Amino acid sequence: MSPKQPKFIWQQPSWRRFAVQADSVAADLARAHKSHGVVEGQAAAIGVTLDGEVAVHVLSAEVIATAAIEGQHYSAAAVRSSVLRRLGLPHTGGTDRHVDGLVEVINDATDNFAVPLDADRLCRWQSALFPGGTSGIQRIAVGRFRDHAEPMQIVSGQADRETVHYEAPPSRSVPAEMDHFLEWFNATDPTKPAAPGAAMDGFTRAAIAHLWFELIHPFEDGNGRVGRAVMDMAIAQHQGKPLRLYSVSQQLMSHRAEYYEALNQAARGTGDVTEWVRWFARQVTSACEASSSIIDQAIQKRRFWERHGSEAVNPRQRKVLQRLLDDGDGGFAGGLNAEKYMKMTGASKPTATRDLAAMVAAGQLWTSGAGKAVRYYVAMPGWTHGVEARNHEPPSAP
Incomplete structure (x- = not known):
């Protein structure tokens, strides 16, 4: 054997x-x-x-x-x-x-x-x-x-x-x-x-x-x-x-x-x-x-803050922008809206509206949609967030 x-x-x-x-x-x-x-x-x-x-x-x-x-x-x-x-x-x-x-x-x-x-x-x-x-x-x-x-x-x-x-x-x-x-x-x-x-x-x-x-x-x-x-x-x-x-x-x-x-x-x-x-x-x-x-x-994020670091960004805006940057291209599911901004920062609706409009005007965010369907996306070169149509004008009230 x-x-x-x-x-x-x-x-x-x-x-x-x-x-x-x-x-x-x-x-x-x-x-x-x-x-x-x-x-x-x-x-x-x-x-x-x-x-x-x-x-x-x-x-x-x-x-x-x-x-x-x-x-x-x-x-x-x-x-x-x-x-x-x-x-x-x-x-x-x-x-x-x-x-x-x-x-x-x-x-x-x-x-x-x-x-x-x-x-x-x-x-x-x-x-x-x-x-x-x-x-x-x-x-x-x-x-x-x-x-x-x-x-x-x-x-x-x-x-x-x-x-x-x-x-x-x-x-x-x-x-x-x-x-x-x-x-x-x-x-x-x-x-x-x-x-x-x-x-x-x-x-x-x-x-x-x-x-x-x-x-x-x-x-x-x-x-x-x-x-x-x-x-x-x-x-x-x-x-x-x-x-x-x-x-x-x-x-x-x-x-x-x-x-x-x-x-x-x-x-x-x-x-x-x-x-x-x-x-x-x-x-x-x-x-x-x-x-x-x-x-x-990380290099892209650094360049973003180099471009926008001199802007008047309050703590609420910085927190949200950093979250959008961390989540990456299309990573923030469904895009940002006023309600999400309010939950993330504890801001009132008027404050959220002003903050978002200011970030769009400064070129930190861009928008898609209108009215209640408006969504905000971080303005990072090359990032599309899966959205085909883009508005470059600040929206009316969210």
């Missing part, structure tokens, strides 16, 4: 010796590095800072996406409020301990990228994700590696017809497996040039770090979010600075099925992770391209 063939990568003799075919990944990595360079150049040109609008947007997107991948859906307003609070910026809204915990984890991973990664830090990250020690209503092991005897499996389907996509190494071997992983991660840290292996390509290293962590699956829950924080830390180390310029998790969320399939294929492989690295590099490229568009919008 022939011996049973290894089903998962950690059962292979080559386990932990990940191989990458340099020639096969070169083109994808080159595109990723080029896109990364474009984003860095844009950021430098407009002076993107750790507490600037682009950084707030990217961190918020990262938090929302990395949670959504695991089926956790956080309010965009709650996330933005938590991010602003964490950065010491003015904010509104209440607090959500789960959101705050994830924001803290991602911040620690990127802000403190030069601090070596160890088991205690990872356990504190996982603990921050589960205030109260529960996942939903189920009590789980929090702040420590899993220690249950039953297999750690990723499954789908009904209870009587489950499909096992992956089974991680048994709990008893997790501490030793994590020792191997952490030794490799710290030995390949590009911020420590003297470290053996520090010359590894940055995106290849981030891809392997995320994959390796997920293959071990060291926690009872939260492995995906912690694993993507490890990925973020690796990318921050590659950048050599904590500035968040793009969200890989947002890209992974937009291709969630592909993401899981790519992980699944690597988990059942022999240790050659070339295809996983290629796929990951392509996601980095797409994430950079998306961020480049966001930075372009």
Whole structure:
């Protein structure tokens, strides 16, 4: 009788010796590095800072996406409020301990990228994700590696017809497996040039770090979010600075099925992770391209305020204009009208009418429709808001 063939990568003799075919990944990595360079150049040109609008947007997107991948859906307003609070910026809204915990984890991973990664830090990250020690209503092991005897499996389907996509190494071997992983991660840290292996390509290293962590699956829950924080830390180390310029998790969320399939294929492989690295590099490229568009919008917003900053804009008008700019071309559903302006600012109808008319006269807004159907749109060059006909004259009373 022939011996049973290894089903998962950690059962292979080559386990932990990940191989990458340099020639096969070169083109994808080159595109990723080029896109990364474009984003860095844009950021430098407009002076993107750790507490600037682009950084707030990217961190918020990262938090929302990395949670959504695991089926956790956080309010965009709650996330933005938590991010602003964490950065010491003015904010509104209440607090959500789960959101705050994830924001803290991602911040620690990127802000403190030069601090070596160890088991205690990872356990504190996982603990921050589960205030109260529960996942939903189920009590789980929090702040420590899993220690249950039953297999750690990723499954789908009904209870009587489950499909096992992956089974991680048994709990008893997790501490030793994590020792191997952490030794490799710290030995390949590009911020420590003297470290053996520090010359590894940055995106290849981030891809392997995320994959390796997920293959071990060291926690009872939260492995995906912690694993993507490890990925973020690796990318921050590659950048050599904590500035968040793009969200890989947002890209992974937009291709969630592909993401899981790519992980699944690597988990059942022999240790050659070339295809996983290629796929990951392509996601980095797409994430950079998306961020480049966001930075372009930031440049547009800056130019808008440069054009209109000298105008007499009262706090109510500034608040609404900033909201319209943040929502982007066509992002403010249905356009702005007097009633929405009143709700957003607390202004009376006569005040709203005067404010809106003044912004149209100053060229900050343009209108479509007439009478009760009039709608206002921010006057950003190139933005159509999906409206074909445009009026350029200030409307009569809304």
